[in-house]
Amino acid sequence: IDEQLINEIEDYLKGVMENNEKLIEMSDSPIGSSGAKCVAAAVTFCEHLTEMKLNNCMIKDSGAKALFDEMTQSRSLITVNLSNNPITEKSFDSLAALLTKNTTIKTVSLFNISVKSKMAWSKLSKFGDRVKH
Numbered sequence: 650i651d652e653q654l655i656n657e658i659e660d661y662l663k664g665v666m667e668n669n670e671k672l673i674e675m676s677d678s679p680i681g682s683s684g685a686k687c688v689a690a691a692v693t694f695c696e697h698l699t700e701m702k703l704n705n706c707m708i709k710d711s712g713a714k715a716l717f718d719e720m721t722q723s724r725s726l727i728t729v730n731l732s733n734n735p736i737t738e739k740s741f742d743s744l745a746a747l748l749t750k751n752t753t754i755k756t757v758s759l760f761n762i763s764v765k766s767k768m769a770w771s772k773l774s775k776f777g778d779r780v781k782h
Contacts, residue, residue: 654679654680654684655683655684655687658675658680658684658687658688659687661675662687662688662691662695665691665695665698666691666694666695669696669697670695670697670698671697671698671699671700672698672699672700672701672702673688673695673698673700673701673702673703674702675688675702675703675706676702676703676704676705676706676730677704677705677706678706679706679707680703680706680707680708681706681707681708681709681712682707682708682709682710682711682712682713682715683712684706684708684712685703685706685708685712685713685715685716686711686712686715688701688703688716689712689715689716689718689719689720690719692716692719692720692722692723692726693719693722693723695723695725696724696725697725698723698725698726699725699726699727699728700726700727700728700729700730701726701728701729701730702730703716703729703730703731703734704730704731704732704733704734704758705732705733705734706734707734707735708731708734708735708736709734709735709736710736710737710739710740713731713734713736713740713743713744714739714740714743716729716731717740717743717744717746717747718743718746718747720747720751720754721746721747721750721751723751723753723754724753725753726751726753726754727753727754727755727756728754728755728756728758729754729756729757729758730757730758731757731758731759731762732758732759732760732761732762733760733761733762734762735762735763736759736762736763736764737762737763737764738764738766738769738770738772741764741769741772741773744757744773744780745772745773745776748773748776748779748780754779755779756778756779756781757779757780757781758781758782759780759781759782760781760782762782764782770782
């Protein structure tokens with residue numbers, strides 16, 4: 650990821666924090682896992698954040714894990730969309746930990762990610778409708 654993109658991401662997130670925005674919308678931006686880690690670092694400072702749209706951003710497991718780990722601290726986040734990213738079941742333990750610790754989060758959308766196995770998805774079945782796939 651190049652420095653210019655990191656700067657754009659940081660500027661955008663700074664605006665979200667300063668304006669007490671409810672939404673982080675970065676869908677279809679090739680931020681990758683590095684960009685996802687920038688978002689993760691900002692999540693706890695976005696006190697009014699209720700929704701995060703990071704679908705189709707080329708985020709892999711390391712970025713997803715960073716997001717899930719930081720989102721455990723959020724007291725306002727309700728909806729997260731990480732669909733259409735190359736995320737695998739390797740990040741499911743972090744997701745399960747997030748959903749166990751943070752009951753404010755009502756929906757995590759994971760449509761069209763790189764998980765084909767029913768067994769992998771079954772790990773998240775106890776969270777019911779909170780995980781959409």
